[in-house]
Amino acid sequence: MLSAKPKLPFNESLQPFQEQEDDALNKDIIVSVRSDAVRDPTYARVLADYQAALQRYIEEDRWKTYPFLASIETYSKCNAACDFCPYPQLGRKGELLSELLFEKIISDLADSNPLGPAMMMLSRVNEPFLDKRLFEFIQHIERQFPNVWMNHVSNGSPLNEANFDRLLASKRTSLLKISFNDHRQDRYEAVMKINYQNTLKNLRMIHAKKVAGEFWFPVRIGRVGDGSSDDLAFLGWVKREFPAFEPQVSPRFDWRGKVGSSTYEVPDLGCAQWFQLHLLANGRDAFCCTDSEGEAGIGNAKTHHVVHDIYNSSERLALRTNPGSRLGIRKCMSCAALA
Numbered sequence: 006m007l008s009a010k011p012k013l014p015f016n017e018s019l020q021p022f023q024e025q026e027d028d029a030l031n032k033d034i035i036v037s038v039r040s041d042a043v044r045d046p047t048y049a050r051v052l053a054d055y056q057a058a059l060q061r062y063i064e065e066d067r068w069k070t071y072p073f074l075a076s077i078e079t080y081s082k083c084n085a086a087c088d089f090c091p092y093p094q095l096g097r098k099g100e101l102l103s104e105l106l107f108e109k110i111i112s113d114l115a116d117s118n119p120l121g122p123a124m125m126m127l128s129r130v131n132e133p134f135l136d137k138r139l140f141e142f143i144q145h146i147e148r149q150f151p152n153v154w155m156n157h158v159s160n161g162s163p164l165n166e167a168n169f170d171r172l173l174a175s176k177r178t179s180l181l182k183i184s185f186n187d188h189r190q191d192r193y194e195a196v197m198k199i200n201y202q203n204t205l206k207n208l209r210m211i212h213a214k215k216v217a218g219e220f221w222f223p224v225r226i227g228r229v230g231d232g233s234s235d236d237l238a239f240l241g242w243v244k245r246e247f248p249a250f251e252p253q254v255s256p257r258f259d260w261r262g263k264v265g266s267s268t269y270e271v272p273d274l275g276c277a278q279w280f281q282l283h284l285l286a287n288g289r290d291a292f293c294c295t296d297s298e299g300e301a302g303i304g305n306a307k308t309h310h311v312v313h314d315i316y317n318s319s320e321r322l323a324l325r326t327n328p329g330s331r332l333g334i335r336k337c338m339s340c341a342a343l344a
């Protein structure tokens with residue numbers, strides 16, 4: 006049995022929209038996705054929580070020059086085509102990160118700090134479990150950085166029992182987030198363009214293992230919200246159907262203008278993304294999690310040291326040395342994401 010929860014780094018607190026679900030259910034409101042949310046007192050609390058979590062990054066000296074979280078996209082492929090995601094229009098579909106480049110990235114991270122980041126992810130604009138090499142990459146990371154925690158994000162469709170059991174062989178998973186988006190079959194298939202029953206079967210299998218105490222890490226079932234009453238209905242459905250999982254409605258953002266438009270005002274805050282490093286399957290660095298093509302990035306892991314040249318480039322270092330409001334940063338001033 007692996008049901009005991011170990012101590013995790015503080016990034017769990019950077020999930021402001023997940024924390025308010027109980028409020029949403031009790032007060033019959035969804036503050037996280039309404040266009041007028043910024044005037045809602047609960048949303049003000051969300052911003053305050055985000056700022057408090059961000060302050061913890063700022064106050065921890067080691068993250069000034071070394072990423073708290075590093076994400077590596079190993080295969081830019083997804084079997085879904087969600088209407089809130091830039092993947093359907095992605096210009097680099099099907100690109101595969103070579104094993105050599107993966108090892109080079111890990112080596113760059115290790116020679117700057119043998120302990121590695123606190124947190125790693127092997128996804129960006131993709132479905133990570135479509136990469137057959139994923140479990141080998143996870144093992145490689147665990148060998149190199151035995152203390153690292155790994156968060157996994159998936160649409161759940163490739164997470165059949167065989168794949169999930171392979172994931173359970175990893176002892177460093179700290180979170181599995183499944184992007185499920187709608188509890189109604191017709192809407193799910195319209196939004197995601199994948200088979201509802203297949204994913205639902207996987208969720209039931211994973212939930213049974215969770216209830217049986219086969220693993221301790223949280224499983225979060227997420228929806229990218231649209232501000233309608235469907236958000237609330239989704240939260241209620243997850244709680245009823247999968248009581249051992251955590252429901253989450255998160256706000257949509259516009260992926261730097263690539264998908265629709267944001268319904269949020271830009272908060273007068275910094276951003277936790279400034280303390281993270283994101284690498285795409287073609288080796289390019291992404292400025293942050295909203296930079297799906299790496300257009301706002303400044304280098305490539307093929308030719309740049311990912312810590313010295315990218316994370317500690319003068320542009321990125323300045324964000325962390327004198328962290329102020331995103332409103333004063335050209336690449337951030339129109340971004341409302343609280344990522």
Ligand code: SF4
Pocket residue numbers: 275276277278279292293294295331336337340341342344
């Ligand atoms: S563009 Fe948005 S998500 Fe990206 S670093 Fe700036 S504020 Fe953060």
